[in-house]
Amino acid sequence: MITVAQALEAVLSLGTPLDTEVVPLRHASGRVLREAVTAERAQPPFSSSAMDGYAIQDADHVAGNTLRVIGEAAAGHRFEGVVQQGQAVRIFTGAPLPHGATRVVIQEDVTGRDSSITLGASLEAATHIRPAGGDFKQGHVVKAPKRLTPADIALLASMNIAEVTLSRRPAVALLATGDELVMPGEAPNDEQIIASNTFGLAAMLEAAGATARMLPIARDNEASLRQSFDLARGADLIVTVGGASVGDHDLVGAVAADMGLERAFYKVAMRPGKPLMAGKINGIAMLGLPGNPVSAMVCGEIFLKPLVDQMLGLPATARETITAPTNKIIPANGPREHYMRGRYRDGTVKVFDRQDSSLLKVLHVANCLIKRAPHAPEIAVGAPVEIILI
Numbered sequence: 455m456i457t458v459a460q461a462l463e464a465v466l467s468l469g470t471p472l473d474t475e476v477v478p479l480r481h482a483s484g485r486v487l488r489e490a491v492t493a494e495r496a497q498p499p500f501s502s503s504a505m506d507g508y509a510i511q512d513a514d515h516v517a518g519n520t521l522r523v524i525g526e527a528a529a530g531h532r533f534e535g536v537v538q539q540g541q542a543v544r545i546f547t548g549a550p551l552p553h554g555a556t557r558v559v560i561q562e563d564v565t566g567r568d569s570s571i572t573l574g575a576s577l578e579a580a581t582h583i584r585p586a587g588g589d590f591k592q593g594h595v596v597k598a599p600k601r602l603t604p605a606d607i608a609l610l611a612s613m614n615i616a617e618v619t620l621s622r623r624p625a626v627a628l629l630a631t632g633d634e635l636v637m638p639g640e641a642p643n644d645e646q647i648i649a650s651n652t653f654g655l656a657a658m659l660e661a662a663g664a665t666a667r668m669l670p671i672a673r674d675n676e677a678s679l680r681q682s683f684d685l686a687r688g689a690d691l692i693v694t695v696g697g698a699s700v701g702d703h704d705l706v707g708a709v710a711a712d713m714g715l716e717r718a719f720y721k722v723a724m725r726p727g728k729p730l731m732a733g734k735i736n737g738i739a740m741l742g743l744p745g746n747p748v749s750a751m752v753c754g755e756i757f758l759k760p761l762v763d764q765m766l767g768l769p770a771t772a773r774e775t776i777t778a779p780t781n782k783i784i785p786a787n788g789p790r791e792h793y794m795r796g797r798y799r800d801g802t803v804k805v806f807d808r809q810d811s812s813l814l815k816v817l818h819v820a821n822c823l824i825k826r827a828p829h830a831p832e833i834a835v836g837a838p839v840e841i842i843l844i
């Protein structure tokens with residue numbers, strides 16, 4: 455069996471960055487910017503007041519000084535004159551600083567209002583001026599590739615960018631297989647369970663920036679599987695779930711091979727996730743995930759997310775790990791890289807007792823995977839372990 459690292463390398467070699475599309479900024483959040491963007495203007499474009507108060511000269515910034523108010527500057531309404539010594543202009547936050555003024559005294563520090571003001575006894579040292587270009591200058595570049603956060607969207611809007619060039623979303627076809635499966639909301643008979651895996655994976659894919667198309671559940675026979683594979687045409691990636699192991703009804707590998715799968719690998723030294731397969735079927739990347747619900751989701755975290763990143767044009771790497779002390783003894787590991795479910799909180803990792811790969815409720819309360827190398831020795835309480843936040 456190949457290692458997880460070798461499998462990831464093979465999976466990533468199946469995908470390439472997709473083409474791009476121009477999208478209104480309003481619809482760009484969470485998506486991947488593929489072309490760098492340059493600011494068309496500085497922000498603020500003029501020196502402006504950071505506070506409500508009075509624009510004056512430095513020389514007049516003296517306790518007890520009385521100044522004549524000669525006009526007003528508000529956000530969006532410049533004062534056209536020049537502030538001379540002995541004069542003040544009523545100013546509001548965001549207004550352009552009038553010519554001649556070199557600081558703003560906040561209104562809490564003055565008495566009087568209409569035609570004259572007197573500066574109070576204790577004055578703030580701050581000038582309360584936001585210099586032109588103090589946030590960013592014209593020509594400032596937001597680099598690509600980058601997954602756009604809400605803060606990025608705000609910055610791009612401020613740069614007067616209305617449209618951005620993004621990666622097209624990878625279209626992923628999800629194919630669940632099993633005679634026992636019915637869709638959520640249907641009425642299962644005594645032998646049936648609900649098809650949960652494709653729902654979890656669709657949610658994961660959509661959060662990662664892909665679109666997910668759920669195909670009709672394929673039954674455990676060749677004809678049904680073929681039909682579902684046919685419906686996957688046009689996708690950028692086909693993800694099958696279940697039917698990957700060695701049982702008599704595990705037909706995905708055989709049917710896919712018959713339909714032209716060029717297999718990159720089958721089986722990884724990994725727990726859960728051993729019967730993972732990957733390859734290309736008629737030019738489309740394919741991942742065959744194991745059916746056990748936690749196995750499918752863990753494979754999604756470890757392989758599917760980096761593959762989606764790669765298709766989006768982002769750097770695609772193994773999932774980042776951090777180290778933290780464990781709350782209990784972890785026994786020596788067997789020959790497969792183990793991704794144990796646990797909860798990371800207040801700097802410590804709680805490793806869950808129940809690690810069976812069918813337990814979705816355990817995964818639901820987990821927020822990390824504890825990564826245990828093949829044959830890793832026993833770990834003592836308080837010793838550091840590597841974790842992946844999920």
Ligand SMILES: Nc1nc2c(c(=O)[nH]1)N[C@H]1C(S)=C(S)[C@@H](COP(=O)(O)OP(=O)(O)OC[C@H]3O[C@@H](n4cnc5c(N)ncnc54)[C@H](O)[C@@H]3O)O[C@H]1N2
Binds near residue numbers: 634744746749
């Ligand atoms: N003799 C062996 N048996 C098994 C081995 C092995 O090496 N030798 N490997 C085990 C491991 S590890 C895994 S993982 C599973 C994977 O099996 P399959 O990929 O063939 O999955 P299925 O048999 O179809 O299903 C397994 C399990 O998961 C449930 N399932 C399947 N699809 C869904 C779905 N979409 N939503 C919810 N649950 C699903 C299914 O009902 C089964 O309970 O094989 C072991 N066996």
Ligand code: MOO
Binds near residue numbers: 726811
């Ligand atoms: O490897 Mo299976 O994926 O442990 O449950």
